[in-house]
Amino acid sequence: MTDRAPLTEHSSTGRITVEDAHLRNLRHVDVSLPRDALVAVTGVSGSGKSSLAFGTIHGEAQRRYLESVAPFARRLIAGAVDPQVTAIHGLPPTVALEQNRTGASARSTVGTISTISNSVRLLFSRCGDYPAELRRRVGRLDSDSFSPNTAAGMCPTCQGTGTVHTPTERTMVPDPDLSIDDGAVAAWPGAWQGKNFHDILVTLGYRTDVPWRELPAAQREWILFTDETPVVTVHPVRGAHQVQRTYRGTWRSVSAYLRETLASTGSESTRRRVLSFMEHAVCPACGGRRLIPDALKVTWQGLTVDRLNALSLEDLCDRVTGTGTAGTGTTGTAGPASAEAERLLLNQLTPTLTAAVDLGLGHLSLDRAATTLSAGELQRLRLASQLHSGLFGVVYVLDEPSAGLHPTEREAVLDLVRRFIRAGNSVILVEHDMSLVAAADHVIDVGPGAGELGGEVLWSGPVEGLAGADTPTGRALAAPLPRRCADPRPATGSLRVRGTRRNLDVDITLGLGQFTVVTGVSGSGKSTLVTGVLPEVAAAAGLRTDLITQKPIGRTPRSTLATYTGLFDHVRRLFARTPDAQQRGWTVSRFSYNVAEGQCPTCHGEGTIEVELVFLPGSYTVCPDCRGARYRPETLEVTWHGHTVADILGLTVAQAREVFADQPRIAAALETLHAVGLDYLRLGQGAPELSGGEAQRIKLATELQRTPTTRRRTPTVHLLDEPTTGLHPADVDLLVTELCRLVDAGDTVVVVEHDMRVAAQADRVVDLGPGAGAEGGRVVADGTPAEVAGAATATGRALAASSRV
Template sequence: MPVTSPDIRVHDAHLRNLRHVSVDMPHGKLVAVTGVSGSGKSSLAFGTIHGEAQRRYLESVAPFARRLIAGAVDPRVGRIDGLPPTVALEQSRGGGGARSTVGTFSTVSNSVRLLFSRAGTYPEELRGRVGRLDSDHFSPNTAAGMCPTCQGTGTVHAPTEESMVPDPSLSIDEGAVAAWPGAWLGKNFHDILVTLGYRTDVPWSTLPREERDWILFTTDRPVVTVHPVRGAEQIQRTYEGTWRSVSTYLRETLASTSSESTRRRVLSFMEESVCPSCAGRRLTPDALSVTWRGMSIDELNGRPLAEVAELMGVAGGTAEAAEPSETSEAERLLLEQVVPTVKAAVELGVGHLSLDRPASTLSAGELQRLRLASQLHSGLFGVVYVLDEPSAGLHPSERVAVRDLMDRFLAAGNSVVLVEHDMSLVAGADWVVDVGPGAGENGGEILWSGPVDGLSGQDTPTGRALAAPPPVLKGGAVAVRPAASSLPVRTTERTLDVDTHLGLGQFTAVTGVSGSGKSTLVSTALPEILAEEGVRTVRITQQPIGRTTRSCLATYTGLFDAVRKLFAGTPEARRRGWSVSRFSYNVAAGRCPTCNGEGAIEVELVFLPGSYTTCPDCHGARYNDETLEVTWHGLTVAGVLDLTVTDALEVFAGEPSVLAALQALDAVGLSYLRLGQGAPELSGGEAQRIKLATELQRSRRARRGSRRGAETVYLLDEPTTGLHPSDVGLLVTELNRLVDAGDAVVVVEHDVRVVAQADRVIDLGPGAGADGGRVIADGTPAAVAESGTATGTALVTAVARGRESTETTT
């Protein structure tokens, strides 16, 4: 009989920056994979372990079906022994499309729609006319279910004179009809009006009412011969032009465009109102007439998950007690599917959310817990759950629920591989695999694999973090920076009810449990308030910097524009008549024709997932041979992209236009990255810091004073997400430099070590959703630690835990 390995044994892993490493991990245990951002943690856990499990699964799938399965990665590993099936829960900053909701994101909506379809109470008239509705009829995202008037959005958009002509004091020549498109089409509409004899040189408000209504709303489409007025050097040519009113142009463009930017522009010239057909309920009258336990589906979807769990629990008991029937059996089976996920979501602290809540309005912590809830009662046995920072976006008080969740996975006979930066979760692991010592080319080695106690105090970034001394709370032994001036902050945005002030020239941390309104305050309300006060604001969000290899470190930061100018300014480039565009790998003249400037080509495997290999002609350089004949200081443009930030600092020491971006990258700990490193190769922590470095250098270049006394206010939403404690230290040092220079920094933050260093803490709560949004503590970190709030308790706990760790190490 074959002997099953008691461990997961990885042999010769060499994906990305992994250095042909081998490592063992025990089955049935919580294994934490640690290391600085970019060290190779995710490459080991997700790319190698989960990637190999995917590859093996694909081998069991019929070849013709493999092409339907996307996302597989070549794990680049010699072999893995003892590997069970894996389930991966990776980080995601988005909550799906524009119509994605809590219900669709958690997949609960599928079962709820089936519940109404199979177990709902139908009006006699509907039952006699159509019988039973399919589940699609209960979705506003399908043709069968959506209200035909508003296409399932609940709102309608209609152009009005005020929306199309926002400034009636202007003439048409001066741009009164703001809704007209630019370029030729807008000029065409203008010229047709002139040909038809309308005055375009007088204020819009002076035109007769019937003329204004005809221009804006007529359904007539006269065809006229237009004699356009062109410049002296332009071709003078008449043409047949067809008139469309402004409202007709807007409606037709909205219905036909596939461009999101065009759609947004068109909608900006239309007024939004509640759909008159469905009254904002998004569904057809037939779907809304079906009830379950006395509620229509939109009423149930509007209830908080905590209420839904209670209602479904009671309903489930009733169904079991009732006389067996097809309907009651369908209800029982469906409730068995949906109730566990809903209850798990409540247990994980997101019971305040409703199923119809747009996913785009959720915090990172809420999204993370919805993902976890969908897996909690999956009933799987003997699998490896590979989790990507499940603590991300969660308040320290909420991370207890995450640990309980992992314990449930383990108790059900599974294993957990956890990629994590939160040292409190790492300290509770059974086994730790520490990857490093650095990032990028300086990482990829296994520094430690064993019990967590053996790592604490070791001379590695994670070992030092585990044994770090307790944080020092500002406002106690360490003085805070006084505010240069104060700005009133009053808002009732979404669930907020805040009346406070912002100290300019200070480092402010906004805290509270996930869903308490932190992101709404910092990312939505504050930018509007600061703009009204004339204060320069820089927002640094969690959006990715790009999804293709054409977006790289050099292009995103803007330093490549300056580099290409240097190459275009060389004597050889001038002799050949080349401009800066010649040195772009996105332009046909300069790029390699084989790979079109990507440096790699896709290998089509028909029934297998595609793979990429280095371009055989340019060997990854991206450019054609002729372009690479021009050099600057002995380097080709491809050679520059191959430099690390550290190397580039020396090469461009005398070029201020390039040096500023390099210094900003170095300051936030990204000196190991190569300038041409593509966006898909970057970890979440690296992408976050690239955005920060880019904004820092841009802001310094554009810095100008404001009447409030702070040059710039930086707004950051959880900037430490994806960062190792050692990387967090670099980040906070840079943020403090900004404040010391007179700027203000406001961060949404859960990391208590960052909160401890703030000059001021604004703590929101006490709960989430409708139970949050209020300031429950406000003051220095030392003062908030005495407030008794969840954040205050977390600060006290961090100080106590840090002392225990130091004493144990000693």
């Protein structure tokens, strides 16, 4: 498929033809795929799958849509990626459902993401049972009155959170023996703002050099709680090399600063910091129910809206399907109009709820915070919500909808996408799960490697032609599970886990020095056990723990692969030791893009700048001065072996392994990144560009850098939450090899995993279940992979499906 052949507008009917796709690592690809079918795009991690499916095909559809939008409206729409393709013929509109990389807001819930809450609020507004007194006084409440996220519905005391946060002297000044100069007011912000508050107090004549407890009570009260905001002229005392300049400063009490920051900040880390200096209690006005009193008086089927939102989706689905569609529901609002409204609303709720339950989300509730959901759960909620959209003739581009699903639950994904196709749509699936790939109508395999070693179409056609082919995907299709060659490792110790937490009720002894995989259907309690309970139990036993989750390694482009792993510190030392740098008197800080002396003054070391155009969407572009290099030109005059520091950040891990082969500390860090399958990432790749799976493997690689000597001194319990997310089976095998290296070095590894490829290679499998939510949380099978394969559980059946276990 690498030799390009001319494709014409009418080369085939009912097909999408792509000509000369060259986005990112795609090598001028030509490919054709059918419409009204399920098309799987496969390949190793970083091979170019997403560049083809999302960047090129969906990106071109976005570009065409933007061209149809009035110019004055384009600036209100987020900018699209340039698809970098010569032409795409036969392309319908597209709907992309990607994995959530940025997380959800603090107020987002299962109900808001799935849009089910919209229908529920309307149900209570139009069809709820209103007390006579309320009906006489206000008539019918608007649907917004049933939402804690709107001004009409939120409890005014707690602003719809159900919790009141109160700053107290104890929380704001935890150590009253300290003086203000020594940091007694711990709640003050850092950097300039905290210094500003300090200097205003000095200007106002307050003592800052005596212990806090020795200040008069009236002064302590004023500093912490006054509503006054005096403006004073401050004469700050600065260092010898800092600017000595007076300014007009406005005072805010410490509690006022905390409350205002909590109300206005968009930063989750800032929010957590502010809340740490407050006491928290259930809201006395709403009792934690988040809504205005009137909304809590309305019921449907005997439930208030908050009680209904607390039901599991499975229970809610039973109520809705057993009531509305059968026409046996009762409504507290008389009249045919209300009955018709109820029928329409329940029929609208049914497809989404049914799909959510089928996709393994029945254990969730509408009020479950989105921040507690996995990326896979978030995407499946969005997938379920598409069922009532009524779209026809579009292409759905889906990013690993199998993420977070047990093998027995993945059939529901196929059922759902087939429903999209029967409704007159097409589906492109970027997927690593071979059971879903095998069920596709057409497969496009991209590779053969990752990054610059990928970008070619190795196969485009029926899946039968790919199975057994000499590609990573072909081999994975032919042999889905590897064979365990060695007997289980004997335990070197034990760790007993007993606990009841949420839906978890276990009493089990885990073996130290072993590789243990915790399995079970979605919501069975796996993550609660491994990431919630085990760290506390291991710490109480005096064991060192290493919890590796899919949380980002940073939130800005300043956090990169090179900085997180620590290898960039060694790189900067190499540059600082060059004769050129020493002659100029430059230290290692000069080669940091976070320091003003070395960074590009235009983009401040970001490498990109934001562009705002009056008639176009705002977007980011490469810095015109440093052209993405991040540094001042003079900084780049210093080279090491012919490379500038910007050149180093532009290297892939594979390229850097060659460049730093004779630098042991840097080479060791690069070797661990290579070992977990990250050769294709660039050293300067920013945290926002990394997937959750990539972030987790970077954390694992950082841990692998610890020397064997260090590990022998301090054996560690490594806890990982679905580390195979986003990994091709070939990459999974690399990951398992590295996890086994940790165990062979004396450490313990406990992994939450749905991938039977990992479970088949473990020393021990602990299966939780039998169901999700209240139906889960118990150990239903425990033993070697072969022993669990004989159990009558979901995992047992999945393992038994392969004769190779």
